[in-house]
Amino acid sequence: MTSQLIDQHEYTRAGNLTRRFTEVYGHAPDGVWWAPGRVNLIGEHTDYNDGFVLPFAIDRAAMVAVRLRRAGEPNPEAVELASTYAPEGERLARARFTVPGLTPGADGDWGAYPAGVVHVLAGLDNVKVPGFELLLDSTVPVGAGLSSSHAVEVATIVALNDLLGLDLGRPAMALLTQQAENDFVGAPTGIMDQSASLMGRAGGALFLDCRTLESHVVPLPLAEHGFTVLVIDTKVAHSHADGGYAARRASCERGAATLGVASLRDVPADVDLAALDEETARRVRHVLTENARVLATVERLRSGDIAGIGELLTASHASLRDDYEVSCPELDLAVEAALAAGAVGARMTGGGFGGSAIALTPVSHERQVREAVLHGFAGTGLQAPDIFTVLPASGAQQL
Structure with missing residues (x-):
């Protein structure tokens, strides 16, 4: 390789x-x-x-x-x-x-x-x-x-x-x-x-x-544009093998079947979700809007607009919190504190039910975002999260 x-x-x-x-x-x-x-x-x-x-x-x-x-x-x-x-x-x-x-x-x-x-x-x-x-x-x-x-x-x-x-x-x-x-x-x-x-x-x-x-x-030239991605590990452990993840997947499959398609990829963005029960409609709405947000993010990155993807990340979190219901209080707190302190966008990342949030942060605001998140967790009596930066890396290989 x-x-x-x-x-x-x-x-x-x-x-x-x-x-x-x-x-x-x-x-x-x-x-x-x-x-x-x-x-x-x-x-x-x-x-x-x-x-x-x-x-x-x-x-x-x-x-x-x-x-x-x-x-x-x-x-x-x-x-x-x-x-x-x-x-x-x-x-x-x-x-x-x-x-x-x-x-x-x-x-x-x-x-x-x-x-x-x-x-x-x-x-x-x-x-x-x-x-x-x-x-x-x-x-x-x-x-x-x-x-x-x-x-x-x-x-x-x-x-x-x-x-x-x-x-x-x-x-x-x-x-x-x-x-x-x-x-x-x-x-x-x-x-x-x-x-x-x-x-x-x-x-x-x-x-x-x-x-x-x-x-x-x-x-994704973060450093060249003066940005970093902060990972906020809430230390709320999650597992993909538990029932929450499987339940969301099953809900999507039911939604696709009711709408008469093989998968939600085939559902047009302006579809009428009235045929679905309220919970399934919210699950489907998240998937449709999230796909649109991914395409918009790619378009902005290709045009060099790093800061412009921030609002899309934040909208993604709101959808995951409200429509897909896979966030948790710790993730919501991490996102809210990071945004209030100067992050241009933030969202939970991964399957949810715990885990980490990410915050797209100007390097000039990194310290204050870190401090605001830690202060927010301390103020609610929660365990302090681990906060660290990550950069896009190479794929798997032999060393």
């Missing part, structure tokens, strides 16, 4: 992970692979409705060191996993399985993500996945809506694709990791997160048509 620009710090991380792998398993890995998390700039809950999304890969990533088992080694079909993201008091989190013994839904812990990738690859024609050893380290916050689980899946599939010589294209790997998430992990997610992690580019956002899977990089 083509090497792309990555910060030198990540190569230092890779060297440290290689040494740690050698300590854990007694020999060096075959290589180290890197897959970023993502921020969805705009286009929420549109991906599984065949709509449009505009995520960007971020400079926080999952990293895996991997070594395939050699012929003649004991337990040739055994997969051993270790992660530096370990429970308090433990050096490493561990998981183990055999390739033939994988059962969808059997393991709901972190090991389910690489296991799901192994399961879908092993199901391909003429592909035999041997046992291997893997050590994971990630800087993508867990439960923050930045796609930490997909980063693990993408790092795993890119590593195995290279090591096994499968020659899978990136759109194919996105579909396979979506299949792993849907069928093995049991989370009915769309195609956006994997695509951003696989096909992201430094300095750009990925405009993705989730029906055709066609994608284009749209310029």
Whole structure:
């Protein structure tokens, strides 16, 4: 895979992970692979409705060191996993399985993500996945809506694709990791997160048509225009495998069926929603207006109007809060405080029910926005959020 620009710090991380792998398993890995998390700039809950999304890969990533088992080694079909993201008091989190013994839904812990990738690859024609050893380290916050689980899946599939010589294209790997998430992990997610992690580019956002899977990089030169994206991690954990996400998806499917179309992508923007019950109509209205906001955002970015997308981000949050009902008080507070302190736009990002908000902020206002958000949370007795900046980063690759 083509090497792309990555910060030198990540190569230092890779060297440290290689040494740690050698300590854990007694020999060096075959290589180290890197897959970023993502921020969805705009286009929420549109991906599984065949709509449009505009995520960007971020400079926080999952990293895996991997070594395939050699012929003649004991337990040739055994997969051993270790992660530096370990429970308090433990050096490493561990998981183990055999390739033939994988059962969808059997393991709901972190090991389910690489296991799901192994399961879908092993199901391909003429592909035999041997046992291997893997050590994971990630800087993508867990439960923050930045796609930490997909980063693990993408790092795993890119590593195995290279090591096994499968020659899978990136759109194919996105579909396979979506299949792993849907069928093995049991989370009915769309195609956006994997695509951003696989096909992201430094300095750009990925405009993705989730029906055709066609994608284009749209310029997102934040620093050049004096802007930054602040991520406000509310620390309210969420999970795509819970009932709220699945319920929203089912509601969209009912709406499409009632309107007589295959998906909400086929519904015209001026459709009469009177045939739908009130809740379903609100869900459908969000998807239709959100698709329009994505297209408008792309148009403004292509014309170089960074500040002009702010109002679209804020309108997206209002729709997610009121029509799709996937926000929460902490996310609403983060958005309101950021806007009041000088952010030009802000919204929740990710599936919702917790996680993070983003604020498009002039660099000159970054400090006051941070302070206003922290003050707002402190004033309501809430746990202080983590606040950090992210930049558009390169897609998954070997280091």
